[in-house]
Amino acid sequence: MLGNVSELDLRLIRVFLAVVEAGGISAAQTALNTTQPTISAQLATLESRLGFRLCERGRAGFSVTSKGSQFLEAARRLMAAAEGFRVEVQHINRKISGNINIGLLGQIDPVANKKIALAIARLRSHHEGLYFHFTELSSSFLEEKLINGHLDLAIGYFWHRLANIDYFSLFQETQIAYCGPTHPLFDKVGVLNSEDVREHDWVWPSHPLPEMPAPTSIDRLTALTDSMDGAALLILSGQHLGFLPQHYAARHEALGQLHPLNPEQLRYEVGFHAAVRHSARQREAVSAFLAELMAVFGAPE
Structure with missing residues (x-):
């Protein structure tokens, strides 16, 4: 017994x-x-x-x-x-395998980039058969390629807020208005206010964000671009004022090529999001990567 x-x-x-x-x-x-x-x-x-x-x-x-x-x-x-x-x-x-196609807005803050890299590392440490394909695109193209299925997930800032896409807040980016050395206002930078800069030409995003109302009338937005490098060149030329991410402009500012107009007043906080189609979230690989992103950025899913 x-x-x-x-x-x-x-x-x-x-x-x-x-x-x-x-x-x-x-x-x-x-x-x-x-x-x-x-x-x-x-x-x-x-x-x-x-x-x-x-x-x-x-x-x-x-x-x-x-x-x-x-x-x-x-x-x-x-x-x-x-x-x-x-x-x-x-x-x-259990192992997740396959490809994830990810779109990124260019020139992301290095601190945020490090966190995205950490999310990738954490996921692949458990799922070696998972492969990432990255494409750098402007904000408008990120949403377009999400909708048509060319991307599974996109990281950037978005202005459409489309109904069939879920947006998850990741981090904030500080955008500050800058002036080049040959611009007429350069000698007054640091204390300029909205009235001082209203009558000058600006470079502006092709697809403006809700967090960033235009600093002047539409006829003064004489250059439109989704390229950060393009916007910087126009500001450096001395022909335009414009907003740039603070982390991006820092290297130009250190060389004396750019200077903030008024970093306390002429600034915006822009939200970066992870954007995913409803249908793409059903894929295990996409859902797992999104969960890792939410974890490393400390954001609720």
């Missing part, structure tokens, strides 16, 4: 549980896909190994004994633990 529960045959315990759930040996035949004599023999074997009777069966009907009731609760806990173990092992062995 074996009294050690750890040595019991799990298959026999499952037979007992099935009989209890069915309410008797005869009723359990269909669930167990076997005959009544076989079930009776399996119950007898289990009882023999336990050293006590689990249930009464016969003409008087089926009933669980007092010890059988105690064993029943323990058996259910054991089966639940076994199922939890199975799921956990399956998760350990």
Whole structure:
């Protein structure tokens, strides 16, 4: 006789549980896909190994004994633990593979880039068969390629906020208005206000953001571009004023090529988002990468 529960045959315990759930040996035949004599023999074997009777069966009907009731609760806990173990092992062995096509706005803050890289590293440390394809695009093209399925996920700032795309906030970028050394206002930079700069030409994003109202009338927005480098060249030329990300302009400012008009007043905080089509979120690889991004940026999904 074996009294050690750890040595019991799990298959026999499952037979007992099935009989209890069915309410008797005869009723359990269909669930167990076997005959009544076989079930009776399996119950007898289990009882023999336990050293006590689990249930009464016969003409008087089926009933669980007092010890059988105690064993029943323990058996259910054991089966639940076994199922939890199975799921956990399956998760350990589960691998995500395939490609993720990701679009990025150019010239992202290095600090944010490092976090995106961390999300990639964390995901690939568990799923080596996952491959990333990156494309650098302007904000408008990011949304367009998301919609037509050329991209699975995009990281940038977006102005459409389309209904079939989900947007997840990642981080804020500081945009400051700058002036080049040959511009007429350069000698006054640092203290200029909105009225001082209103009558000058500006370079402006082709697709403006809701966080950034235009600093002047539309006829003074004489250059439109989605290129950060293009905007910087126009400002450096001395012909235009314009906003640039603070981290991007810092190198020009250090060389004396650009200077903020008024960093306390002429500035905006622009939100960067991860954008994903509703349908793309159903893909396991995309969903996993999005979860890692939310984790490294500390943002709720």
